[in-house]
Ligand SMILES: *[C@@H]1O[C@H](CO)[C@@H](O)[C@H](O)[C@H]1NC(C)=O
Ligand SMILES: *[C@@H]1O[C@H](CO)[C@@H](O)[C@H](O)[C@H]1NC(C)=O
Ligand SMILES: *[C@@H]1O[C@H](CO)[C@@H](O)[C@H](O)[C@H]1NC(C)=O
């Protein structure tokens with residue numbers, strides 16, 4: 001039963017996107033809650049309201065078709081996702097929702113989904129970030145791109161430049177599939193800046209026989225700050241799959257680092273014996289001839305194929321990033337792999353021995369693929385680079401769509417890159433990295449609103465009257481006051497924001513409409529463990545983010561270390577259909593991909609909520625509205 005009077009069955013059927021679509025006209029259900037809320041907001045427009053709201057009276061129109069209910073797998077028809085037939089991991093999802101009627105999207109809804117300050121191409125399909133680097137005043141981002149369509153295929157290197165990592169100019173393609181060694185795709189790769197100023201770009205090519213080989217390319221003209229023209233090394237490929245490696249499980253070379261012997265090393269992910277994820281190490285003096293070193297950098301049984309391996313040093317004490325070749329006292333190494341089997345980016349911190357070229361995790365129980373994730377949400381194929389200009393290590397990651405391929409074709413584009421994040425070692429926990437949006441994003445800040453010590457009682461929702469809430473940079477701190485005794489309760493995020501317990505959940509409702517018919521809770525859930533220790537989960541609940549049934553809606557999250565001298569802290573970047581959430585200074589990150597139908601344009605709002613039963617929450621927030629970034633084609637005639 002759907003009691004929502006604004007059900008969209010009367011929306012016009014889809015027609016192609018207009019150049020300048022007008023905002024959707026959304027009719028609001030006029031129930032008691034909405035009426036009270038609207039009039040109170042009108043009267044007290046600058047005051048945050050506290051509405052004590054029992055759980056029963058909160059609007060919950062979606063109850064009978066709760067998307068959190070697992071769909072019966074048997075009823076799925078599972079067409080082969082794109083990429084698999086070509087010998088690479090599934091890159092898009094034709095439709096896992098064949099049991100669902102396709103949602104009647106409008107042009108205005110599709111237009112709203114496009115981000116305003118995240119990097120995405122003008123149109124078509126994008127996946128992994130490639131070869132990020134800084135050269136002569138410009139940041140360069142290359143990316144896996146299909147020039148022909150909004151689904152994966154014909155993979156080409158798109159290219160864009162920026163002076164600040166936020167505003168981007170699209171350039172001509174850097175590389176297209178035009179040789180036998182990459183005719184099935186110019187796949188993922190990484191850049192190495194040599195001390196003499198040369199740039200070596202190593203990338204995976206899928207050959208005319210669908211063998212995964214590693215190729216070398218370099219800029220035609222290093223004096224060109226835009227690095228427009230790229231030359232493929234005439235004797236490509238430079239590395240072919242070694243004996244014992246499946247020819248279609250050998251891809252994504254890393255940035256090279258220099259060992260104590262003065263020669264370079266790179267690592268490439270693969271798998272042994274079907275299920276052991278491994279990273280092979282190659283040595284080279286000139287980037288054209290490579291020797292496979294004995295053994296592996298690291299291997300983890302049961303983790304399957306490792307894609308997009310990333311390997312880099314972090315300073316134990318430092319507040320700056322390190323060049324990829326740094327090693328020695330005070331330095332640890334991060335090893336990251338994208339797990340083809342689970343589509344998650346996992347990392348671990350450990351110690352690299354530059355003489356034996358072996359890496360050992362600090363904590364074997366939290367090894368690569370079985371411990372921490374780079375991001376607990378919709379995120380994959382991430383890659384860092386060292387920005388020699390500002391001494392930062394900067395992380396890019398690909399945000400996958402979770403709607404249907406048909407929807408992507410209709411809207412004409414698919415995928416977004418995250419806001420670049422600065423990476424540092426967390427010297428307080430000693431067990432994780434910290435990820436934080438690059439400070440350049442602050443140049444987008446417009447007006448800000450502060451809310452101080454708002455008390456949110458158990459079961460309450462508090463609107464934060466900041467107007468349209470589609471482009472935001474939110475800092476929120478929460479303190480809890482225990483008002484009733486707590487005992488051991490079940491752990492985790494999976495129950496979502498509707499799963500009430502003594503100490504949580506509490507946090508924000510982002511991209512929510514006035515009546516909370518669509519909402520995306522980003523929250524903390526502290527849990528009193530059997531040992532009497534409070535353990536905190538940081539979660540994002542997409543299950544009520546959209547009325548559309550043909551999109552994936554998951555609850556994401558993980559534990560996050562919170563010290564007794566710390567408040568619960570989150571920073572949340574809202575950019576239309578993308579929400580990036582950072583807990584405790586970036587110890588844990590969750591990227592959400594949401595497709596609201598009602599909470600869009602002027603109807604997107606922001607709320608505080610506390611669904612704990614045993615605590616009052618005191619929230620202090622600073623919220624900036626963010627401007628849109630300038631992301632356009634480079635105008636050559638003005639250069
Ligand atoms: C979509 O719109 C069409 C035409 O207006 C209508 O027949 C159909 O029932 C709608 N489907 C859904 C799921 O609302
Ligand atoms: C790849 O390119 C060819 C030629 O332009 C085109 O016919 C084909 O549809 C493209 N494939 C995809 C999946 O975009
Ligand atoms: C692939 O290209 C190589 C190099 O040109 C050639 O030797 C080989 O015969 C080609 N294979 C196929 C199936 O065309």
Ligand SMILES: *[C@@H]1O[C@H](CO)[C@@H](O)[C@H](O)[C@H]1NC(C)=O
Pocket residue numbers: 221222223224225
């Ligand atoms: C290389 O780039 C520089 C700077 O853009 C330009 O002045 C020069 O003409 C280019 N050289 C060639 C051979 O294209």
Ligand SMILES: *[C@@H]1O[C@H](CO)[C@@H](O)[C@H](O)[C@H]1NC(C)=O
Pocket residue numbers: 243
């Ligand atoms: C790989 O295997 C082939 C055939 O089995 C053999 O000729 C070749 O010498 C091997 N190469 C190495 C490096 O072991």
Ligand SMILES: *[C@@H]1O[C@H](CO)[C@@H](O)[C@H](O)[C@H]1NC(C)=O
Pocket residue numbers: 273
């Ligand atoms: C490969 O995996 C199988 C099954 O998991 C196992 O029995 C076998 O010992 C493994 N072989 C090697 C060389 O690790």
Ligand SMILES: *[C@@H]1O[C@H](CO)[C@@H](O)[C@H](O)[C@H]1NC(C)=O
Pocket residue numbers: 285286288289
């Ligand atoms: C690269 O180095 C290898 C071994 O060090 C050497 O055999 C090869 O000739 C060099 N290649 C070039 C193009 O200089």
Ligand SMILES: *[C@@H]1O[C@H](CO)[C@@H](O)[C@H](O)[C@H]1NC(C)=O
Pocket residue numbers: 316317318319424427428
């Ligand atoms: C911890 O790291 C921060 C930078 O992130 C630095 O300012 C601080 O000095 C470090 N503390 C210690 C004890 O190393």
Ligand SMILES: *[C@@H]1O[C@H](CO)[C@@H](O)[C@H](O)[C@H]1NC(C)=O
Pocket residue numbers: 316317329330331
């Ligand atoms: C880290 O910083 C502390 C205090 O500044 C210093 O005592 C210690 O030696 C440093 N450790 C390393 C590994 O550099």
Ligand SMILES: *[C@@H]1O[C@H](CO)[C@@H](O)[C@H](O)[C@H]1NC(C)=O
Pocket residue numbers: 090091092093343379380400401402403552
């Ligand atoms: C892309 O999203 C779909 C869900 O829509 C998921 O099944 C698939 O694994 C994702 N692919 C990657 C590479 O993350």
Ligand SMILES: *[C@@H]1O[C@H](CO)[C@@H](O)[C@H](O)[C@H]1NC(C)=O
Pocket residue numbers: 055056058059060461497498499500509521609611
């Ligand atoms: C709080 O939990 C109740 C009971 O599960 C649920 O009905 C309500 O929607 C939740 N509130 C929020 C903001 O999720």
Ligand SMILES: *[C@@H]1O[C@H](CO)[C@@H](O)[C@H](O)[C@H]1NC(C)=O
Pocket residue numbers: 482485486487488528529530532533534
């Ligand atoms: C957790 O539970 C223990 C009893 O198991 C209790 O003593 C303690 O006060 C509780 N902690 C909190 C923060 O409620």
